[in-house]
Amino acid sequence: MGDMQLVGSDSAKLASALTRIERDVDAVFDALLPVPEDTRSSLVEAMRYSAMDGGKRVRPLLLVATAEMLGVSRDPALRAACAVESIHVYSLIHDDLPCMDDDDMRRGKPTLHKKFDEATAVLAGDSLHALAFEILTDPATTTDPFTQAELVRTLAMASGMNGMAGGQVMDMAAESADYDLHTITRLQQLKTGALLAASVEMGAILGKLPPEGRSHLRAYSRDIGLAFQIADDLLDAEGDEEKAGKALRKDDAQGKQTFVSLMGADAARAQAHALVDQAAGHLVQYGEDAAILRALAGYIVERDR
Amino acid sequence: MGDMQLVGSDSAKLASALTRIERDVDAVFDALLPVPEDTRSSLVEAMRYSAMDGGKRVRPLLLVATAEMLGVSRDPALRAACAVESIHVYSLIHDDLPCMDDDDMRRGKPTLHKKFDEATAVLAGDSLHALAFEILTDPATTTDPFTQAELVRTLAMASGMNGMAGGQVMDMAAESADYDLHTITRLQQLKTGALLAASVEMGAILGKLPPEGRSHLRAYSRDIGLAFQIADDLLDAEGDEEKAGKALRKDDAQGKQTFVSLMGADAARAQAHALVDQAAGHLVQYGEDAAILRALAGYIVERDR
Numbered sequence: 142m143g144d145m146q147l148v149g150s151d152s153a154k155l156a157s158a159l160t161r162i163e164r165d166v167d168a169v170f171d172a173l174l175p176v177p178e179d180t181r182s183s184l185v186e187a188m189r190y191s192a193m194d195g196g197k198r199v200r201p202l203l204l205v206a207t208a209e210m211l212g213v214s215r216d217p218a219l220r221a222a223c224a225v226e227s228i229h230v231y232s233l234i235h236d237d238l239p240c241m242d243d244d245d246m247r248r249g250k251p252t253l254h255k256k257f258d259e260a261t262a263v264l265a266g267d268s269l270h271a272l273a274f275e276i277l278t279d280p281a282t283t284t285d286p287f288t289q290a291e292l293v294r295t296l297a298m299a300s301g302m303n304g305m306a307g308g309q310v311m312d313m314a315a316e317s318a319d320y321d322l323h324t325i326t327r328l329q330q331l332k333t334g335a336l337l338a339a340s341v342e343m344g345a346i347l348g349k350l351p352p353e354g355r356s357h358l359r360a361y362s363r364d365i366g367l368a369f370q371i372a373d374d375l376l377d378a379e380g381d382e383e384k385a386g387k388a389l390r391k392d393d394a395q396g397k398q399t400f401v402s403l404m405g406a407d408a409a410r411a412q413a414h415a416l417v418d419q420a421a422g423h424l425v426q427y428g429e430d431a432a433i434l435r436a437l438a439g440y441i442v443e444r445d446r
Numbered sequence: 447m448g449d450m451q452l453v454g455s456d457s458a459k460l461a462s463a464l465t466r467i468e469r470d471v472d473a474v475f476d477a478l479l480p481v482p483e484d485t486r487s488s489l490v491e492a493m494r495y496s497a498m499d500g501g502k503r504v505r506p507l508l509l510v511a512t513a514e515m516l517g518v519s520r521d522p523a524l525r526a527a528c529a530v531e532s533i534h535v536y537s538l539i540h541d542d543l544p545c546m547d548d549d550d551m552r553r554g555k556p557t558l559h560k561k562f563d564e565a566t567a568v569l570a571g572d573s574l575h576a577l578a579f580e581i582l583t584d585p586a587t588t589t590d591p592f593t594q595a596e597l598v599r600t601l602a603m604a605s606g607m608n609g610m611a612g613g614q615v616m617d618m619a620a621e622s623a624d625y626d627l628h629t630i631t632r633l634q635q636l637k638t639g640a641l642l643a644a645s646v647e648m649g650a651i652l653g654k655l656p657p658e659g660r661s662h663l664r665a666y667s668r669d670i671g672l673a674f675q676i677a678d679d680l681l682d683a684e685g686d687e688e689k690a691g692k693a694l695r696k697d698d699a700q701g702k703q704t705f706v707s708l709m710g711a712d713a714a715r716a717q718a719h720a721l722v723d724q725a726a727g728h729l730v731q732y733g734e735d736a737a738i739l740r741a742l743a744g745y746i747v748e749r750d751r
Binding site: 177181258259264271272273279286296300307309 | 482484485486488489490493536537540543545546563564565566568569571572573575576577578579580582583584591592594595596598599601602603605606607609611612614615616618619623629632
């Protein structure tokens with residue numbers, strides 16, 4: 142967790158929850174990805190390399206913490222969390238490709254296409270994409286077909302052309318387009334916000350919270366999604382490459398408009414902190430049960446990777 | 447349908463069914479893919495370019511013909527068929543990439559990364575992948591969550607590491623590995639057979655046929671899957687590039703073992719025709735209702751593209 146500074150009991154709970162979710166997500170992926178004894182072994186080794194590589198696991202923790210807050214037992218929530226993380230990991234693999242962001246390092250290690258090759262990276266991403274939907278329709282996650290279908294729909298919508306992938310296309314166009322703050326916000330809601338929001342939503346689905354009961358959680362997701370992207374932009378502008386484990390200063394080099402370039406670093410930082418406070422405010426009705434979600438909002442803007 | 451020669455009334459039904467499914471699949475994709483008025487427009491244009499490009503629509507017809515044989519109305523079957531075709535099209539887009547098969551032509555047109563660019567091709571493939579699962583969990587396809595979940599699981603399993611993507615990895619390794627006929631058959635079952643079988647299975651799911659009632663249809667799928675790949679190998683070895691609309695003679699150039707290289711062209715052709723007869727035999731209990739599936743088995747080995 143790097144140099145994160147946290148105070149109070151919420152922070153202690155978060156630190157322990159982050160350690161635990163990292164271990165648990167790795168264990169689920171380990172069980173889901175046995176290496177076959179044929180020429181597909183390189184594919185599965187590649188999937189394991191990226192899926193079990195020490196990511197922060199923000200999305201899995203959002204999902205599991207939401208589900209546990211609503212009384213869901215940990216195992217089904219963890220499996221659904223690994224479905225979301227599968228989507229996140231596949232998107233990082235494809236994003237890092239030479240024809241996309243062309244990144245050589247990720248989380249302090251060579252990116253997948255550097256460690257293996259580009260073809261394996263494309264197919265490992267595609268296979269993690271499919272794995273997400275296999276997990277969600279596996280009886281080991283939930284035997285309730287209504288819940289399965291709602292989880293699938295939420296994740297597919299958040300990751301496709303009207304979610305993450307659409308946001309990535311808008312982001313690619315940012316080098317030549319002259320986006321204003323409104324458009325940057327919309328881009329972020331798709332590129333990063335959609336999957337973060339889906340994580341919380343899927344926790345609520347597992348918790349059998351009906352859609353009309355999810356408005357506070359959705360407001361929380363909206364705020365932390367925006368705060369997350371502002372923090373990412375600040376990290377790109379001001380962060381330490383070694384701690385981040387990846388190349389930084391890319392937005393500026395590519396001439397992309399970001400929250401930082403449009404607002405200035407100080408105003409962006411103030412905005413991120415205001416959003417964290419606002420996000421916490423949406424959880425009042427959950428009291429002490431929301432401790433981890435509250436602390437996670439703070440972590441999202443304080444992280445150094 | 448090129449120079450396909452068909453005789454008899456089944457053939458007339460097939461010809462009409464192929465024309466109709468091409469038009470219907472294009473219409474569903476047209477409705478599913480409105481071009482947005484923001485910088486995502488290039489992404490959606492790219493998805494339309496590949497999804498509405500005059501493919502043979504074998505998988506959609508397999509699904510719709512199976513569903514209609516079981517009394518399902520056409521509209522939901524067509525939507526599920528477009529989910530399967532979305533997966534098929536995304537796999538072609540990614541397969542054609544320079545780091546994969548590096549193909550410039552597909553169906554007589556420039557491949558997507560040639561027409562647009564590689565980054566758009568990666569993301570258009572990813573977006574079509576997600577679209578498949580959006581379609582299957584859309585109430586317009588079916589409002590029954592049990593059916594939605596079963597459709598999703600069938601398609602996700604058929605397309606991931608234990609299906610199509612796994613088969614593609616085995617196929618990539620075929621250049622250096624010395625596969626025997628048993629391994630080539632296994633490779634084919636994953637790479638091509640899994641998605642063809644999923645098409646029939648999804649028709650059966652929509653038709654509410656319980657798993658224990660699907661054994662004849664599964665036997666049919668197994669036979670046509672193998673016949674399809676043998677026909678593909680024969681097309682690669684002996685076909686006309688102009689009619690095929692893509693580069694041929696690739697297996698031999700890459701030193702890949704195929705059914706044709708291992709069995710010889712004549713024996714492979716005989717085997718394909720025997721499989722078609724055997725496939726038709728599994729449909730006896732459906733009588734005249736199975737006319738299209740029977741004729742489709744023959745088309746699969748007679749096609750010239």
